[in-house]
Amino acid sequence: MRNKDCRGHLWWHGRFRGCGYRITLAREAILEVLSRANQHLSAEDIYIKVHPMYPNIGLTTVYRTLDVLVDLGLVFKFDFGDKRARYELAEGPKGAHHHHHLICTNCKRVIDYTDFIDEEVELLNQTEKGLSKKYNFMITNHLIQFYGLCDKCNNKK
Amino acid sequence: MRNKDCRGHLWWHGRFRGCGYRITLAREAILEVLSRANQHLSAEDIYIKVHPMYPNIGLTTVYRTLDVLVDLGLVFKFDFGDKRARYELAEGPKGAHHHHHLICTNCKRVIDYTDFIDEEVELLNQTEKGLSKKYNFMITNHLIQFYGLCDKCNNKK
DNA sequence: ATTATAATGAAAATGGTTGTCATTAACAAT
DNA sequence: ATTGTTAATGACAACCATTTTCATTATAAT
Numbered sequence A, B: 001m002r003n004k005d006c007r008g009h010l011w012w013h014g015r016f017r018g019c020g021y022r023i024t025l026a027r028e029a030i031l032e033v034l035s036r037a038n039q040h041l042s043a044e045d046i047y048i049k050v051h052p053m054y055p056n057i058g059l060t061t062v063y064r065t066l067d068v069l070v071d072l073g074l075v076f077k078f079d080f081g082d083k084r085a086r087y088e089l090a091e092g093p094k095g096a097h098h099h100h101h102l103i104c105t106n107c108k109r110v111i112d113y114t115d116f117i118d119e120e121v122e123l124l125n126q127t128e129k130g131l132s133k134k135y136n137f138m139i140t141n142h143l144i145q146f147y148g149l150c151d152k153c154n155n156k157k
Numbered sequence C: 001a002t003t004a005t006a007a008t009g010a011a012a013a014t015g016g017t018t019g020t021c022a023t024t025a026a027c028a029a030t
Numbered sequence D: 001a002t003t004g005t006t007a008a009t010g011a012c013a014a015c016c017a018t019t020t021t022c023a024t025t026a027t028a029a030t
Helices: A013-018 A025-036 A043-050 A059-072 A117-135 A151-156 B011-018 B025-036 B043-050 B059-072 B117-135 B151-156
Strands: A075-079 A085-089 A100-104 A110-113 A138-149 B075-079 B085-089 B100-104 B110-113 B138-149
Touching: A025 A043, A025 A059, A025 A085, A043 A059, A043 A085, A059 A075, A059 A085, A110 B117, A117 A138, A117 B110, A117 B117, A117 B138, A138 B117, B025 B043, B025 B059, B025 B085, B043 B059, B043 B085, B059 B075, B059 B085, B117 B138
Parallel strands: A100 A138, B100 B138
Antiparallel strands: A075 A085, A100 A110, A138 B138, B075 B085, B100 B110
């Protein structure tokens, strides 16, 4: 049963409508999962989380929905070096949950960090402005990741 | 015929031997291609460039060699959003050719930029130090990419 | 030269992601 | 509320970069 009270109230509905996308149960469910999850989910992770409540939402739809969400800038898509792509709700660089990643190249563990974010973002803004002008490039997003060995993997070697 | 004069003279031989890797014709050829190429090659690109001279080096070997090179830190592996991975000789953050990437999310064009690198690298070094200490993480590399629309794609829309 | 074992090539397998197409659902117009 | 247009969906097949397998070959320590 659709929650009618939410119709038109959810922050992302306008964004959807404005671009000619329809608001569907699948999309609501997937966005719901993404906003509850606080960690980088793969398409399959999302599929599995959505399945118990909505068993008729297929993996294909999850992929398609994620494509749309990424396209709209509502979701970020990451590659952490294992095969599968990971998805994460975008709060925007100014958003409260904005963070960068620290990735262990050995065990693929991912640490989100928010330290130093302010300084980084300030510099990035300057850089973005400079690059935009020089290359006539409309920058919409950035990716910063540090790679290395986490404490556990470092001790093993 | 192996070039005997180079045996032991090339900068990377020691690195290889030290880790128990053998020095083979295939590896020399692939590194040669990588050091000539000044742009992000895919595994297949490399295979094709190596093939005329050494037709018996297979794509599988290219993949395996690249894995080794990435593991040794001699080569960086990138994901620009099209399906295939790209490889590039690592000169290290202090290296002369160090650059970051500006990626068009529409046409997948990649622009290397070296502007602002100095300021960025300085901040990154500080950040790395802080992160290393806080998370007891041994940082070996970083990735910075800006995403957006290049001039051509921006005008079209 | 001999030997242990790392590296290789060819072919098959893998597996995340995309394409196809008939069916269903959203929603604007009535 | 009903209808008509068209976007969205699900099931399944196809795709294709990358890995695995395994028998063979080449490297380099002895």
